[in-house]
Amino acid sequence: MGHLDHAAFGWLTSVLSYAMACIGAALGLRCTVRALGAHGRSRRNWLLTAASAIGTGIWTMHFVAMLGYGVDGTDIRYNVPLTVLSLLVAITVVGAGVFAVGYGLDRGRSLVLGGLTTGLGVASMHYLGMAALRLHGEVRYDPLLVGVSVGIAVVAATVALWAALNISSPIAVAVASLVMGGAASSMHYTGMAAVHVHVTPSGEALPGATAMQFVFPLAVGLGSYLFLTSAFVALSPTVGEREASASAQRPVESDRSSAPPASAVP
Structure with a gap:
């Protein structure tokens, strides 16, 4: 059995992956909070942004952590279509869970359904x-640890959606994001602990792309998306701010309409 190294770059990939999970969680929570206070197209757009943020954050967390993953006795390559599919699945299924919460009439039932779906x-x-993954050998999993990792994912997703429904202050969202990021990372490393690789030495070239050829550039691009979207959300006025601005403008407009017309100059 090949020796698995989960930290080929030391703590760097672990810390960066945790940071990506936290950023995605924070952005997703803020967008969901905004969505719950919005209506119509605005609610839909906020929920779509939340789904893309959470899905992208978790995907980036996973593959940044995988940059530090290695197996003695074999190189590692990645099947590009499957890797891209994993990103699309993350965004799509997380979106289903977020929309279940955003549009559900029964919040308790929506929370359970959304948490299960998202997890x-x-x-x-x-x-x-x-x-x-493509390597010289066979990858096997410990069923018990796989089940534990799935359970962690479902619980973490349910807690995240509960936080979106019940937490609105920025400080509380930040704390919830740190917890969610830790839960997502725990799910990842629990899933990785379930992996056992039986290496079959071979001189044949492996199909697929290396992590630095494909995963790293994509992770950098998605990380940039998260940062830019975070800036957009931070600068976008909330519903309360818009209402306050509108109410502040009404007296001015009322004063103008009630003012007597200026006398005509002969």
């Missing part, structure tokens, strides 16, 4: 990403 989506992303 299974996160787990699916993880194991699809692992299925994209």
Whole structure:
């Protein structure tokens, strides 16, 4: 069995992956909070942004952590279509969970359904990403640890959606994001602890792309998306700010309409 190294670059990839998970969680929570206070097209757009943020953050967390992953006795490559599919699955299934909460009439039922859907989506992303691995050998999993990792994903997703429904202050959202980031990272490393690789030495070239050829540039691009979207959300006025601005303008408009017309100059 090949020796698995989860930190080929030391703590760097672990810390960066945790940071990406926290940023995605914070952005997703803020967008969901905004969505719950909005209506119509605005609510839909905020929920779409939340889904893309959470899905992108978790995907980036997974593959940044995978940059430090290595197996003695074999190189590692990634199947590009499967890797991209794992990202699309993450965003799509997380979106289903977020929309269930955003539009559900029964909040309790919506929370359970949304948490289950989102958690299974996160787990699916993880194991699809692992299925994209190409190496000289066979990858096997400990069923118990796989089940634990899926359970962590479902619980973490449910707690995240509960936070979106019940937490609105920026400080509380920040704390919840740190907890969610830790839960997502725990799910990842629990899933990785379930991995056992039986190496079969071979001189044949592996198909697929290396992590630095494909995963790293994509992770950098998605990380940039998260930062830019965070700036957009931070600068966008909330519903309360818009209402306050509108109410402040009404007296001015009322004064102008009630003022007597200026006398005509002969």
